[in-house]
Amino acid sequence: ATPVALLVGTGRGARLGILITGPDALEAAKGIDTIVLDKTGTLTTGRLAVSTVVAVGAEGASDANARDEVLRLAASLEAASQHPIARAIAAAVPIDRRTEVRDFRSRDGLGVEGTVAGTAVAVGRASFIESLDVDLDEETTRALAASAAEGRTAVVVAIGGRARGVVELSDTVRPDTPDAIAALRGLGLEPVMLTGDAEAVARRVAAELGITRVVSDVVPEGKVEEIRRLQGEGRSVAMVGDGVNDAAALAAADLGMAMGGGTDAAMHAADITLVRDGLTGAADAVALSRRTLGIIR
Ligand code: ADP
Numbered sequence: 001a002t003p004v005a006l007l008v009g010t011g012r013g014a015r016l017g018i019l020i021t022g023p024d025a026l027e028a029a030k031g032i033d034t035i036v037l038d039k040t041g042t043l044t045t046g047r048l049a050v051s052t053v054v055a056v057g058a059e060g061a062s063d064a065n066a067r068d069e070v071l072r073l074a075a076s077l078e079a080a081s082q083h084p085i086a087r088a089i090a091a092a093v094p095i096d097r098r099t100e101v102r103d104f105r106s107r108d109g110l111g112v113e114g115t116v117a118g119t120a121v122a123v124g125r126a127s128f129i130e131s132l133d134v135d136l137d138e139e140t141t142r143a144l145a146a147s148a149a150e151g152r153t154a155v156v157v158a159i160g161g162r163a164r165g166v167v168e169l170s171d172t173v174r175p176d177t178p179d180a181i182a183a184l185r186g187l188g189l190e191p192v193m194l195t196g197d198a199e200a201v202a203r204r205v206a207a208e209l210g211i212t213r214v215v216s217d218v219v220p221e222g223k224v225e226e227i228r229r230l231q232g233e234g235r236s237v238a239m240v241g242d243g244v245n246d247a248a249a250l251a252a253a254d255l256g257m258a259m260g261g262g263t264d265a266a267m268h269a270a271d272i273t274l275v276r277d278g279l280t281g282a283a284d285a286v287a288l289s290r291r292t293l294g295i296i297r
């Protein structure tokens with residue numbers, strides 16, 4: 001394509017809420033045949049809310065207090081993280097009830113840890129909590145399974161080296177996601193869901209959207225590996241994501257697209273930022289590049 005055509009395409013994109021970093025992005029978008037989609041914050045709104053708190057090992061009258069304490073310590077820790085799960089947990093406890101945190105560490109795509117009111121606290125996926133040498137007892141495992149059966153994301157709260165709670169979160173598919181997936185398929189792209197969330201939750205959302213290729217339980221480095229694996233099959237791969245943990249995969253993809261409401265890390269790593277809320281812009285971007293570069297398929 002001529003430089004003028006690319007410039008015109010870039011200008012059209014800007015009016016559609018598709019911010020294109022350079023002419024290479026339009027060229028790359030042209031040949032894409034596979035689109036990898038992050039789940040939380042990309043297919044879903046990422047505006048999660050705490051739906052249930054289970055206090056492990058608490059019974060009767062002390063149970064409500066134990067649940068309050070699990071949530072209070074978890075919220076204090078998560079206040080320092082930007083992850084959608086963290087925002088939801090922090091928002092569930094008023095600021096004046098949260099307590100001070102030392103040695104905060106965020107492990108992208110896994111969870112967070114730190115010292116809260118003098119006690120070691122960690123919040124995250126089951127495998128992350130186990131990696132901290134915390135055993136997941138039967139009650140914890142059962143609570144996680146119950147959430148998964150509902151198709152809901154859940155995280156474990158460890159306090160003082162023991163699993164003390166499970167926090168379940170609800171998320172909703174973005175209203176434009178089903179139409180956007182249909183548009184992507186109409187352009188001949190195969191959608192693949194790629195998520196750090198548990199398989200049962202991923203499957204539930206995928207089934208709702210008619211996505212049959214699902215890769216779940218991945219760590220952030222696993223997202224890059226999956227992109228490379230698909231490229232190794234001879235595919236030309238686009239990736240859409242919002243999180244810090246998506247940044248490396250966005251950079252590795254032939255075309256990286258970041259959700260405008262997502263993290264700065266994702267936007268810096270991507271070739272295109274979708275300013276309008278939702279996935280529709282991803283289909284618009286591919287359609288625009290094909291029009292601009294004169295390809296009709
Ligand atoms: P997705 O790929 O669907 O966007 P992520 O890779 O961001 O999901 O997160 C994967 C999993 O890691 C979450 O489902 C959760 O179990 C855990 N996790 C990540 N960040 C946090 C956090 N700040 N607090 C608790 N758990 C977290």
Ligand code: MG
Nearest residue numbers: 038040041243
């Ligand atoms: Mg995400």
